[in-house]
Amino acid sequence: MMRASTIENELANALFRLSFGKLTVKQAQNKSKEVASNFDIDDDMLAHKGINWYAKEVLKKM
Numbered sequence: 254m255m256r257a258s259t260i261e262n263e264l265a266n267a268l269f270r271l272s273f274g275k276l277t278v279k280q281a282q283n284k285s286k287e288v289a290s291n292f293d294i295d296d297d298m299l300a301h302k303g304i305n306w307y308a309k310e311v312l313k314k315m
Contacts, residue, residue: 260304261289267308284311 262285269281276284288311294300299307 260292260294261285263304264289264292264308264311267304268311271305271308271312284315 261282265278265282265285268284269276269278272281292299292304292307
C-alpha cells in the first residue's frame with residue numbers, strides 16, 4: 254500500500270508536469286496536500302487509472 258506522503262509527492266509531480274507551466278512546484282505541492290486524501294488506493298477503479306489520471310481530473314476542476 255502506498256503511504257500518504259508518497260501519494261502526495263507523486264501527485265505533486267504529476268500536477269506540476271501536467272500543468273505545462275501553469276502551476277509552480279509550490280502550487281502543485283499545496284494542491285496535492287489538499288486533494289491527496291481523496292485518492293483512495295484501495296478503490297480498484299481509481300488505483301487502476303492511477304495518479305496521472307487523478308492529476309488530470311484535478312487540473313480540469315481548477
